[in-house]
Amino acid sequence: MNTMLCLFALLISLTVITSSIAPIRIDTTCHDERYFYSSALNLCILNTRYFESWAWAFLYCQREGGNLPSIHNAFQNSLIAELQFNLTGKTQSWLGAEKYDGQWSWIDKSPFDYQRFDKKNSSGCFVCDGALLDATDLLWKPVDSSTYNSFICVAPPFIPTTTTRDPSVTTDSFGCYPAHKQPPFNCKEGWQYAPELGYEYLVFSDSFYDDTETYCVSQGAHLVSIHSEAENDFVAGLCCVSSDHYLDAGFYITGGVQQNGTLKWLDGSAFDFKHEWCGGEPWDHADEGILYIVNTESRGQTECLPKTWGLDYNFVKDKSATPYYVCKRKRNA
Numbered sequence: 001m002n003t004m005l006c007l008f009a010l011l012i013s014l015t016v017i018t019s020s021i022a023p024i025r026i027d028t029t030c031h032d033e034r035y036f037y038s039s040a041l042n043l044c045i046l047n048t049r050y051f052e053s054w055a056w057a058f059l060y061c062q063r064e065g066g067n068l069p070s071i072h073n074a075f076q077n078s079l080i081a082e083l084q085f086n087l088t089g090k091t092q093s094w095l096g097a098e099k100y101d102g103q104w105s106w107i108d109k110s111p112f113d114y115q116r117f118d119k120k121n122s123s124g125c126f127v128c129d130g131a132l133l134d135a136t137d138l139l140w141k142p143v144d145s146s147t148y149n150s151f152i153c154v155a156p157p158f159i160p161t162t163t164t165r166d167p168s169v170t171t172d173s174f175g176c177y178p179a180h181k182q183p184p185f186n187c188k189e190g191w192q193y194a195p196e197l198g199y200e201y202l203v204f205s206d207s208f209y210d211d212t213e214t215y216c217v218s219q220g221a222h223l224v225s226i227h228s229e230a231e232n233d234f235v236a237g238l239c240c241v242s243s244d245h246y247l248d249a250g251f252y253i254t255g256g257v258q259q260n261g262t263l264k265w266l267d268g269s270a271f272d273f274k275h276e277w278c279g280g281e282p283w284d285h286a287d288e289g290i291l292y293i294v295n296t297e298s299r300g301q302t303e304c305l306p307k308t309w310g311l312d313y314n315f316v317k318d319k320s321a322t323p324y325y326v327c328k329r330k331r332n333a
Contacts, residue, residue, distance in 0.1 A: 031065050031158040040079055046153040047087040054130040054145035057094050058107060059249055059322060062185055063206070066153035068096030070106040071133070072114045078138055085135035088150040092132040095140060099129040100180050107183060116140050176240035179297045184249040187239035187324065193331060194234045202327040203238040209253060209290065212325045213266055221329035222267035223255030226293075232275050236293055236307040239324055244296040251310070252324045256291025258282065258311055263291070267328070278304035282311045289313050292323065 029037040030044035037044055046066055050057070054068075061067050071077045084093040096107040105112050117131070118139035130145030143149075176182060185205055193200040201224060207215060213223050226232050235252060242250045255266035263271050278294055289311035294304050304310070 029157045031155060034064075035066070035153075035155060037157060038079075038083070041076060041154075042157060044155045044157055045083060045087070046155070048151055048153060049088070051148050051150055053148055054094055054098070057149075057151040058096070058183070061151070061153035062183060063322060064153055066155035067108045068094055068151060069133075069154050070096045070108050070110050071116075072110070074114075074116075077114070077116055077133070081133050081135040081138050084133060084150070084152055087152055090150040091135045092141060092149060093135075094149050094151040095131045095133050097131040097140070098145065099131075099142070104131075109177075117142065179241045180243045182240045182242045184242045184322075185239070186242075192234075192238060194231070197228075197231055197234065198331060199231075199328050200331055201235060201238060203252070203324050204327075205249075205322060205324050207325060209325075212253065213255070216325075216327035216329075219327055219329065221327040222265075223253070224326040224328040225255050225265035225267050225269045226275070227269065227273045229273075229275070232273075232293065232307060235326055236295065238326065239295060241306050242296055249322045249324075250294070250296035252293040252295060252326050254291045254293065254326065255328075258289035258291070275307065275309045278308040278310040295324070 032044075032046070035044035035046045044066070046061075046064060048057075048060065050060065052060070058068055069080050071080060085091060097104055097112075098107055099105075104115070116139050118134070118137070118141050127144055128142035130143050130147070132141045132143055132149055134141055176186065187203045187205075191200040191202050202216075202219065202221070204215075216222050224235055226235065235254075238252070244250065256263060256271075257266065265271060275293075282289065290313075292310050292312055294306055294308045294310060296304075297306050
């Protein structure tokens with residue numbers, strides 16, 4: 001009986017696909033003109049044309065205002081498989097499913113209420129913590145998430161609203177998941193005031209390092225300097241701690257720099273406080289280093305814990321990372 005129902009659902013979905021698969025461009029429906037709207041899925045779709053690891057694909061979709069696809073019924077499964085194949089030209093593409101401690105979940109936090117895993121899959125991977133949707137048989141193939149595959153991004157349709165949010169309003173609280181379940185970029189919005197410190201702080205991520213100090217100055221601020229344990233804790237709490245699966249996103253960039261072996265703050269304040277260092281005290285280095293605060297954790301992690309400091313010499317400047325940046329200014333400056 002179940003087999004007959006599945007076949008019936010598949011026949012219906014394939015019939016719908018012929019009329020709904022063509023991209024229908026409705027720019028006002030999606031938050032970004034690069035997306036197109038699928039009325040059958042009620043989702044906006046972005047064709048990325050990239051071939052990357054699961055973590056890279058997830059971070060890319062997040063930065064573009066979307067997510068890797070989650071699937072909740074047979075119709076969605078067949079339609080997304082067809083979309084992925086038509087857009088990427090590849091038979092297999094990433095889903096937003098990830099496996100942790102033997103349990104599968106969707107990275108968008110939606111219920112894991114449907115699955116089509118290939119029980120005969122013989123990928124040979126040691127850690128099958130990612131999943132590919134195969135357009136040839138509509139099955140999900142567990143694979144190592146570090147392998148490179150195609151992907152598309154999906155996003156809910158844009159619903160215009162008559163009200164706008166005041167960016168100066170402080171968000172006092174926000175929900176965080178356990179680190180191993182927490183995607184990056186879940187941060188407090190707007191300027192966050194610390195009364196005991198007398199300063200306010202703004203975290204942002206959609207920028208490159210060379211532009212960040214200029215942006216902070218335009219806001220009457222500088223990239224953050226740290227002068228006490230309390231200030232370090234406050235800055236480290238601006239975003240949820242995420243898994244070290246997202247190492248290229250899970251850290252805060254400060255206004256601290258190392259030049260000719262000497263540490264200083266870009267705002268000109270005294271370097272009068274040092275926190276515990278990730279991996280031990282930094283050594284003298286000919287290149288200019290950028291001081292960051294760690295915001296990731298993993299089970300068994302004994303060093304480079306959240307709130308510890310580190311120096312980056314290449315990762316940020318070559319624009320291969322997408323970290324958090326923090327501006328700091330006096331209240332009502």
